[in-house]
Amino acid sequence: MRIGIDLGGSHVGVGLVEEDGKILVKKEYNLLVKEKQRVQEVIIDKIVQFVNEILDENHHILENMKQIGIASPGTVKDGKLYHLVNLNIDEFDITEKLNEYFNIPIKICNDAKCAAIAENLYGSMxxxxxxxxxxxxxxxxxxxxxxxxxxxxxxxxxxxxxxxxxxxxxxxxxxxxxxxxxxxxxxxxxxxxxxxxxxxxxxxxxxxxxxxxxxxxxxxxxxxxxxxxxxxxxxxxxxxxxxxxxxxxxxxxxxxxxxxxxxxxxxxxxxxxxxxxxxxxxxxxxxxxxxxxxxxxxxxxx
Ligand SMILES: [Zn+2]
CATH class of the missing domain: 3.30.420.40 (ATPase, nucleotide binding domain)
Incomplete structure (x- = not known):
């Protein structure tokens, strides 16, 4: 079992994903305009809340998750996000922040590449x-x-x-x-x-x-x-x-x-x-x- 996170220009989605690529449950949140002032904090809060809720509600524990993966717009390098124009973020060390809450591997990649990986494994390709x-x-x-x-x-x-x-x-x-x-x-x-x-x-x-x-x-x-x-x-x-x-x-x-x-x-x-x-x-x-x-x-x- 794995956790997948989709970070969009204005939303956060978190899903519990089986090894065959099926999403078991998914929670989503649309960021409010007023939250863009403290957007990094809101993103981390929402991810932590959703991951914990999803684990609790489905009787899983974090240690049984193989990894947390994040799809994000902008440039991704060494676990950090850069130039998220729509979220008004210049640099965001999301991996380090999430590591404070989750002691399992956290991987991150550009959203277009994540979509490509999903389509390669389970979709059109x-x-x-x-x-x-x-x-x-x-x-x-x-x-x-x-x-x-x-x-x-x-x-x-x-x-x-x-x-x-x-x-x-x-x-x-x-x-x-x-x-x-x-x-x-x-x-x-x-x-x-x-x-x-x-x-x-x-x-x-x-x-x-x-x-x-x-x-x-x-x-x-x-x-x-x-x-x-x-x-x-x-x-x-x-x-x-x-x-x-x-x-x-x-x-x-x-x-x-x-x-x-x-x-x-x-x-x-x-x-x-x-x-x-x-x-x-x-x-x-x-x-x-x-x-x-x-x-x-x-x-x-x-
Ligand atoms: Zn260009």
Whole structure:
């Protein structure tokens, strides 16, 4: 039995996970705006409370847990978190803080990589030995797998797929570079273009936005935005395919909400093959199947 924790831009989720990746129970908390002042403290309090409650309510003791795993946005290095923009955190030694309460191994990894680990073991990628899994949402993150093993560099976490440059002198990215893949192909980037074109409020929900795109799908300007998005996405994916030669690419994150609008267009563009070095093999494109549970499951299995 293991404990998986998913730390989001505005929520904390804690789950009790079996060795086969099933979540037995899960508790979640949405951080309040006023709590952002003392967000590190609130996160630790909530994790400690949820872990203890989950253990008590399910008649388990901490010593029987193999580990606690944490999926977090931002950069993760040596057990510490850096640059959690949405939580207003610069540096957070979450492992040290949790070690004061829990005397079992605590592991931590970037949320996109945790989702990739979960999808590799139990989700959309489990039948592919060599694959790439991407989370496309506010940004783009992911991981690469050969023989079901995630590639892990020694120096830095690596696999910053979202920050490969696909356009010289292109859009300025939050990382400071220009022309990064995620500055064209994150759902945030797509949303920004569509809301600006249709003159909508920038904070419109994903659901409403999708509905409006569907209603205006005959609009040539909107069609051009979607075509350009898919073109850049195909360039990014083809770069990954040409380098890694995966059998499949899995896609998670809020991209999945736009499946009907984007997935077929993407496959059609990619399978035209002018972007691919090896033109004979078909790389499967699959959507994630574990959705919101992927972070907790992947973290538990780190
Ligand atoms: Zn970048």
């Amino acid at each position: 489990k039948s592919y030995e060599d694959h790439i899994f991407l989370t496309i949402g506010t940004g783009i993150g992911g991981a690469a797998f050969y023989n079901h093993q995630m590639l892990v560099p020694k120096q830095n976490p690596g696999f910053e797929f979202g920050h490969m440059i696909i356009q010289k002198d292109g859009n300025v990215c939050k990382c400071g570079k220009q022309g990064c893949f995620e500055s064209y192909c994150s759902i945030k980037a797509l949303k920004k273009q569509v809301t600006s074109y249709l003159q909508l409020e920038p904070d419109i929900s994903g659901k409403e936005l999708r509905k409006l795109i569907e209603e205006n799908i005959q609009d040539p300007g909107l069609d051009e935005i979607l075509e350009r998005y898919v073109e850049y996405l195909s360039i990014g994916l083809s770069n990954l395919i040409n380098i890694f030669e995966p059998q499949a690419i899995g896609i998670g994150g809020s991209f999945a909400h736009y499946e009907e609008l984007l997935l077929e267009r993407l496959k059609e563009r990619l399978y035209r093959k002018d972007l691919l070095f090896n033109k004979n093999d078909v790389v499967e494109i699959r959507l994630a199947t574990l959705q919101n549970d992927a972070g907790i499951i992947g973290a538990a299995m780190l």
